[in-house]
Amino acid sequence: MTTYITKEEVLEQSRIILNKSLYEIMPSDQIEEIERKIYEYKNQRKGYLGELIEWYVFGKKPDGLSQADFNIAGVELKATPLKKHKNNIYASKERLVFSMINYEEIVKETWEKSSFLKKNKVILLMFYLWIQSQSILDYEFKYIHLLDLLNDLSDEDVFQIQKDWEYIVEKIKRGEAHLLSEGDTYYLGACTKAANSRVVRDQPMNRTLAKPRAFSFKQQYINYLIQTKLLKRKTSTDSIFKKQRRIETIESVVKEKFALFINKTDEEILKKLNSNLGKKSKSYKRLIVNQILGVKSNNIEELEKANITLKVVTLEYNGRLKESISFPFFKYKDLVNELWYDEENENMAELHLQLETKKFMFVVFQKVKGSDDIILRKTMFWNFPMKDISKARDVWEKTVDFVSSGKIVKEIVLDKKGKEKRITYFPGMSFNGVVHVRPHGSNSRDVNILPVADLLTGQKSYTKQCFWLNAGYIQQAIENDKDQA
DNA sequence: GCATGATCATGC
DNA sequence: GCATGATCATGC
Numbered sequence: 001m002t003t004y005i006t007k008e009e010v011l012e013q014s015r016i017i018l019n020k021s022l023y024e025i026m027p028s029d030q031i032e033e034i035e036r037k038i039y040e041y042k043n044q045r046k047g048y049l050g051e052l053i054e055w056y057v058f059g060k061k062p063d064g065l066s067q068a069d070f071n072i073a074g075v076e077l078k079a080t081p082l083k084k085h086k087n088n089i090y091a092s093k094e095r096l097v098f099s100m101i102n103y104e105e106i107v108k109e110t111w112e113k114s115s116f117l118k119k120n121k122v123i124l125l126m127f128y129l130w131i132q133s134q135s136i137l138d139y140e141f142k143y144i145h146l147l148d149l150l151n152d153l154s155d156e157d158v159f160q161i162q163k164d165w166e167y168i169v170e171k172i173k174r175g176e177a178h179l180l181s182e183g184d185t186y187y188l189g190a191c192t193k194a195a196n197s198r199v200v201r202d203q204p205m206n207r208t209l210a211k212p213r214a215f216s217f218k219q220q221y222i223n224y225l226i227q228t229k230l231l232k233r234k235t236s237t238d239s240i241f242k243k244q245r246r247i248e249t250i251e252s253v254v255k256e257k258f259a260l261f262i263n264k265t266d267e268e269i270l271k272k273l274n275s276n277l278g279k280k281s282k283s284y285k286r287l288i289v290n291q292i293l294g295v296k297s298n299n300i301e302e303l304e305k306a307n308i309t310l311k312v313v314t315l316e317y318n319g320r321l322k323e324s325i326s327f328p329f330f331k332y333k334d335l336v337n338e339l340w341y342d343e344e345n346e347n348m349a350e351l352h353l354q355l356e357t358k359k360f361m362f363v364v365f366q367k368v369k370g371s372d373d374i375i376l377r378k379t380m381f382w383n384f385p386m387k388d389i390s391k392a393r394d395v396w397e398k399t400v401d402f403v404s405s406g407k408i409v410k411e412i413v414l415d416k417k418g419k420e421k422r423i424t425y426f427p428g429m430s431f432n433g434v435v436h437v438r439p440h441g442s443n444s445r446d447v448n449i450l451p452v453a454d455l456l457t458g459q460k461s462y463t464k465q466c467f468w469l470n471a472g473y474i475q476q477a478i479e480n481d482k483d484q485a
Numbered sequence: 486g487c488a489t490g491a492t493c494a495t496g497c
Numbered sequence: 498g499c500a501t502g503a504t505c506a507t508g509c
Contacts, residue, residue, distance in 0.1 A: 282495065283502085298496085311502090320486090326501070415507065421490070429488050436489095440501075443492050463491085466501090472487095 007122055010058070010075045011146045014124060017057050018144055021128075022049075023137040026056045031137070038136060049136045050079055053126065075146070076123045080222075081130035082142060090142065092222040093130050095182075095191055098215040103177050103203040106169055111162045116215055123147050127226070143230045152229065157187060159247045160306075164188035165215075175206030180213055182357045183383030186250055186306040189357070191216040196343040218357065224305040238295035240302055250302045251381055254361065257292055258379045265373045266365075285312045285374070289363050308359045308381070313474070315377070317369040321475035324429075324468040327354055329440050332462070333451045336404040340393055351396050351435075351467050355384040364478055380481045384469075391434040395467065398427045399437050406452035408462050426465060434473050440466040 017025055026034070034052065041048045054060040058072055071077065081093040098120050109115065124146050128139035150158055164185035171180055182189035193214040200209035217225075227233045240253055248256070261269045266288060270277055273291050281287055289312060290296065303310060315321055330350065338349040348356065360382045365374040384392070402408065402425045411423040422444075426437035441447070441464035449461045 286502095322487095323503070328500075421507085424490085428490095438488095439490060439492090441492085442499085444490080446492095446499095464500095 005073060007073060007075050007146060010073050010124060011144070013058060014126060014144050017053070017126075017141045019140065019142070021138050021140050022052055022056055023135075026052075026137075034137065035135070045136050049139075050077065052136070053077065053079055071119070074122060076120050077126065078123050079126045079128060081139075082127045082226075083130055090127075090129070090226065092127075092219050092226060095189065095216040095219045096125075096222050097191060097193065098217075100193060100212060100214045101168070101172075101190060103172055103201060103210065107173050107204055109169070111165055114165065116165060117149070120215075121149055123149070125225075125230075127230075143226070145230050147225070147229065155247050156241050156244075156302075160186050160249050161188045163249050168215075172203060173205060175203065175208075177201075177203035177206070177210035177213075178208045179386045180210070181383060181386045182216070182218065183307075183355075183359045186308075186359070187218060187221045189216050189218050190214070192341075192356075193346075194343075197341055218305070218307050220307045221305045224301075235301055237299040237301040237304060238297050240293050240295060240300060242294060250306060250308075254293070254379055254381075257294065258363075258376070261292055261376050262378060263375060265368070265375050267373060269376060279372070285314070285363075285365060286310075288376075303361065306359060307357055308361050310361045310363065312363045312365065313478070314374060315364060315366040315475075315478075317367045319366070319475075319479075321471045321478070324436070324438070324471040325360075325474060326438075326440050327351065327467045327469075329448065329464040329466040331448055332403050333449060336400055336451050338400070340396065349396060351392060352389075355389065355392055356386075359383045362474075362478065378478075378481070380478065382477055382481070388434050391432045392467075395427045395431060395435040395437065398431075399467075402426065403450065404452060406450070406455040408450065408454040409456045412457075422463075429470060433470055436468050436470055437465050438468050439463045440468075 023031070038045060038048060054072075054077070058077075060072065076098075078096060080096055082090045083093040085091055098116065102115075105115070111117065124144065126141055127143040127145075128141045130139065147153075149161075153161075165188055167185055168180065168188075168190050171177070171184065180190045182191050184190070190213040192211050194212045197211075199212060201212050203210045224235075228235060240250070240257070241248075244253060260272065264272070266279075266285075269288060269292070275288075275291055277284070277287055277291070286298070289310070290298070293300070298310075300310070302308075311325065313321060313323065328350075334350075339347070340349050340352055342348070362378075362380050362382060364377040364380070366377050367374055407425045409422050410425050413421050413423060415421055428438070429436045444463045446464050447461040448464050450459075453460050454462065
């Protein structure tokens with residue numbers, strides 16, 4: 001076996017597969033046997049891909065399908081898939097998964113001496129183009145990049161990743177490993193990783209069993225790395241880190257920028273900002289928020305790469321939140337083909353994925369009685385708590401059941417003006433108080449095709465619908481947030 | 486007051 | 498043109 005001394009040598013050697021596939025670099029007389037093994041390994045193909053790279057690119061003899069480190073000369077090798085977007089842009093197909101989190105051991109670690117950092121300080125990213133149902137031997141390797149986590153990433157990113165790691169460890173120390181969620185953190189996440197959903201692990205500090213999880217970079221963060229580090233593109237986004245004197249987390253920068261304006265009316269805020277923004281401006285509240293953050297567009301780099309959606313919400317003067325929060329509309333045909341958690345492909349149903357990975361940054365205004373002023377109440381970062389995930393699943397399952405059995409319209413009623421109104425089977429606002437299904441399109445004629453025609457009306461398509469987080473549920477979350485008055 | 490279906494409006 | 502943020506209308 002060839003011995004690699006330096007990281008540069010590892011990088012140099014890896015280039016033999018750049019713009020090629022394994023098939024093109026391996027001896028032809030071994031292909032048949034390898035293909036037989038690939039068939040045998042079925043859903044462990046991805047692990048086998050790593051092993052084949054070690055063998056055919058780096059000459060490291062395979063030792064059977066093992067969970068052994070994919071590590072040469074202190075470089076952690078990461079073969080990870082890209083997919084091609086409609087506009088011919090390459091994006092990461094998934095999160096970048098690092099090693100498993102050992103719940104028992106990690107609580108004794110510090111960031112500086114963590115097993116995570118030790119193992120992943122330098123990683124060789126090998127991106128291949130994934131194509132559905134293509135053999136792993138045919139994947140073409142598009143980009144290879146040697147990444148030194150502590151030195152190649154910005155100080156802010158490294159600091160945020162450290163805080164993410166510490167947050168995850170603190171949660172395990174509190175005995176809440178079973179409540180971990182990828183959306184808890186910003187760039188470094190704790191993603192689920194198990195052969196099937198029956199696999200669970202012990203955790204220290206609590207007898208409740210927890211799902212196995214691994215550290216991972218969020219998909220959005222990987223995409224940011226691809227764009228900036230590999231393609232060297234300048235991002236067309238705004239940063240909230242401009243003119244910061246010290247290194248901070250996303251959350252602390254946001255809180256700091258908003259601190260001066262909490263409990264001030266919109267007029268007072270604009271005066272402080274020397275802004276002449278008119279109330280009639282399009283998306284008035286969002287523009288106020290952007291001015292406070294010091295950005296000119298709605299594309300904010302730190303929010304994008306942490307998969308954070310900024311939402312401006314406005315409470316009534318009595319504190320009630322009227323508006324629920326929508327997710328993208330679902331295509332009925334896709335919905336019924338989803339599994340809540342697809343063990344074989346490690347895929348989640350779209351709603352599940354959104355709830356586990358997305359974070360919200362809420363900027364909360366409140367109306368003033370008898371005035372058209374609004375008061376800025378607080379900002380808060382929030383993600384869906386895993387304790388309620390089964391409630392979301394119930395709504396999703398009901399919806400899938402109804403759509404796949406053609407039960408959409410329960411009843412057609414006429415209103416006072418004689419206009420038809422359809423009552424559906426979908427789980428509505430009062431189903432469980434957490435998530436519900438409601439229409440979301442331009443109007444009722446804005447439809448999507450059904451997998452099974454509706455039993456009552458016979459129609460083959462129906463008004464676009466989506467999942468919503470109940471307004472009352474979000475209101476509770478806002479009230480429970482003790483961070484600011 | 487609230488649930489529910491519906492639609493308008495904005496930005497990409 | 499479309500997705501989605503924002504809001505309305507109706508009826509109990």
